[in-house]
Amino acid sequence: MTALLELDGIGISFGGLRAVDDLSFTVNQGQIVGLIGPNGAGKTTVFNMITGVYKPASGTIRWQGNDITGAKPARIATLGLRRTFQTIRLFADMSVFENVRAGCHLAARQHWWQGLLALPAQRREEAELAARTHDILRRLDLEGVADTPATSLPYGVQRRVELARTLAGQPRLIILDEPAAGLNDAESAALNDTIFMIRDTGVTILLVEHDMNVVMQVSDHIVVINFGRKIAEGNATAIRTNPAVIEAYLGRDDDEATAA
Amino acid sequence: MRGFKLDGLKLGALLWAAGLALPFALDSSWVSIAAFFAIYAITALSEDVILGRAGMFDMGHAVYFGIGAYVTAILNTTLNVPILLTLPLAMLLAAAAGALLSAPLIRLRGDYLLVATIGFNAIFVLAMQNNPGGITGGSDGITGIGVPSLFGLQLESQSAMFWLDWVLLGLVLLVMRNLDACEFGRALRYLKQDELAASTLGVDARKVKTLAFALGAALAGLAGTLFAVQLSTVSPSSFVFTESVTLFAIVIVGGQGSIPGVLLGTALMFVVPQIFRGLAEYRYFVFGIAMIAVMVLRPQGLLPRRRSAA
Numbered sequence: 001m002t003a004l005l006e007l008d009g010i011g012i013s014f015g016g017l018r019a020v021d022d023l024s025f026t027v028n029q030g031q032i033v034g035l036i037g038p039n040g041a042g043k044t045t046v047f048n049m050i051t052g053v054y055k056p057a058s059g060t061i062r063w064q065g066n067d068i069t070g071a072k073p074a075r076i077a078t079l080g081l082r083r084t085f086q087t088i089r090l091f092a093d094m095s096v097f098e099n100v101r102a103g104c105h106l107a108a109r110q111h112w113w114q115g116l117l118a119l120p121a122q123r124r125e126e127a128e129l130a131a132r133t134h135d136i137l138r139r140l141d142l143e144g145v146a147d148t149p150a151t152s153l154p155y156g157v158q159r160r161v162e163l164a165r166t167l168a169g170q171p172r173l174i175i176l177d178e179p180a181a182g183l184n185d186a187e188s189a190a191l192n193d194t195i196f197m198i199r200d201t202g203v204t205i206l207l208v209e210h211d212m213n214v215v216m217q218v219s220d221h222i223v224v225i226n227f228g229r230k231i232a233e234g235n236a237t238a239i240r241t242n243p244a245v246i247e248a249y250l251g252r253d254d255d256e257a258t259a260a
Numbered sequence: 261m262r263g264f265k266l267d268g269l270k271l272g273a274l275l276w277a278a279g280l281a282l283p284f285a286l287d288s289s290w291v292s293i294a295a296f297f298a299i300y301a302i303t304a305l306s307e308d309v310i311l312g313r314a315g316m317f318d319m320g321h322a323v324y325f326g327i328g329a330y331v332t333a334i335l336n337t338t339l340n341v342p343i344l345l346t347l348p349l350a351m352l353l354a355a356a357a358g359a360l361l362s363a364p365l366i367r368l369r370g371d372y373l374l375v376a377t378i379g380f381n382a383i384f385v386l387a388m389q390n391n392p393g394g395i396t397g398g399s400d401g402i403t404g405i406g407v408p409s410l411f412g413l414q415l416e417s418q419s420a421m422f423w424l425d426w427v428l429l430g431l432v433l434l435v436m437r438n439l440d441a442c443e444f445g446r447a448l449r450y451l452k453q454d455e456l457a458a459s460t461l462g463v464d465a466r467k468v469k470t471l472a473f474a475l476g477a478a479l480a481g482l483a484g485t486l487f488a489v490q491l492s493t494v495s496p497s498s499f500v501f502t503e504s505v506t507l508f509a510i511v512i513v514g515g516q517g518s519i520p521g522v523l524l525g526t527a528l529m530f531v532v533p534q535i536f537r538g539l540a541e542y543r544y545f546v547f548g549i550a551m552i553a554v555m556v557l558r559p560q561g562l563l564p565r566r567r568s569a570a
Contacts, residue, residue, distance in 0.1 A: 074460075112442070126442075
């Protein structure tokens with residue numbers, strides 16, 4: 001197994017609070033890795049550091065062995081790394097098609113002046129990328145709402161649109177920030193299928209969920225963090241029985257603690 | 261005419277073509293108003309690239325319009341450069357100014373950018389008034405700008421100048437329409453809507469925004485050349501801060517990112533005041549009230565951008 005993404009001792013503080021501290025883990029090619037932890041454990045902060053939204057104060061992030069620590073989001077995107085957001089960030093004034101088409105941005109080779117003059121090569125590329133967008137819409141069952149304003153759709157569909165937008169970039173790795181948040185049971189089950197479907201096309205997935213059930217079902221490998229530190233790592237069975245994880249999620253039994 | 265549908269492009273093309281006949285229907289003072297409409301429409305569309313499409317609060321857009329006008333005026337009156345040769349230079353220098361001035365400010369939030377661009381406008385007007393190197397003519401400006409000639413033909417009649425302005429407006433309209441359907445134009449909209457989401461899709465915000473400023477400035481520079489020719493004189497008073505405010509208001513009132521909206525805005529702000537000249541200063545009172553009413557009742561503008569389908 002080859003390492004696609006490696007986090008090596010990364011840390012960041014916000015106003016004296018150590019949000020993430022000395023965190024290391026590896027995402028291998030083709031894996032589904034789950035990053036879990038109680039609310040406020042620092043999961044989204046980790047994602048923000050990987051995708052260049054925050055610059056880690058310490059540690060190194062490597063992509064296929066190359067140091068990408070502190071690179072800007074647009075540069076990270078060129079590596080083939082895409083993400084969704086915990087609070088969905090679709091382009092509000094645009095249709096579903098336009099939102100998903102936005103994911104193709106880096107695939108567009110046209111120069112700005114070719115666009116302004118509407119030269120034949122540019123028109124051809126536009127047609128190709130529109131076809132690619134429709135293809136992804138079909139795969140994620142969004143073809144029927146292609147022309148609908150994206151943010152007027154139900155929450156679960158918006159999550160799928162955002163996922164489709166990441167796929168339009170033909171990513172190597174996608175990072176899903178709480179993809180099941182706000183979904184009902186049926187949508188949540190469908191999401192699991194979608195995640196497997198994406199993985200089967202060769203895309204590596206790193207996902208954050210505080211809902212343990214989703215993570216347990218889909219992840220090949222799970223990393224558990226609490227208060228910004230890694231407290232456990234392993235497969236679903238190992239994590240489920242890990243005392244540190246149980247304590248972090250359920251809290252320490254106070255009677256036992258006083259008795260000890 | 262089976263299957264003929266009058267879409268925006270065909271309607272626009274028809275109106276534009278009809279506009280070519282204006283000099284046969286109107287007296288010369290109205291033809292001159294129509295010429296000014298074309299010139300200010302190009303300027304307002306150029307402001308729309310920066311403000312309406314990219315969402316950057318450029319409150320100093322008259323600077324680029326002014327640079328275009330001064331480049332043509334100076335080159336034509338001192339070095340006798342033919343007008344139509346000064347046009348690409350005016351666009352180029354305005355674009356360079358737009359890119360250079362905006363580069364350090366591009367990361368500023370909307371309100372800060374707005375204040376900084378007001379500063380540019382103040383400096384520009386002051387610089388032109390101070391007659392640096394004796395080339396701008398100070399407060400009086402530069403007079404005696406020549407007429408453009410095309411294939412040996414002197415475009416000196418008001419009608420000929422109108423046609424030149426009208427043809428260039430048509431070209432600018434085509435460019436604006438293409439902008440909507442190309443990756444660069446869409447990247448501007450992504451950035452305007454959500455810069456963080458856009459950057460995680462690989463949109464290089466600094467590059468795209470600088471390019472938007474350069475393009476907006478270049479088109480304003482083009483309008484500046486036409487303006488200098490139309491008036492045959494330029495002076496700092498045509499490029500003061502209030503001109504920038506008017507351009508800003510046209511885009512907001514007309515409809516950001518909407519070509520018909522910006523054209524309607526231009527007509528309301530520049531043509532209607534000519535019709536009501538008799539009302540003198542009262543027209544500005546009416547205008548102020550109208551602007552407030554539009555913003556309260558129709559904050560998206562008079563003719564807002566339509567959601568484009570797939």
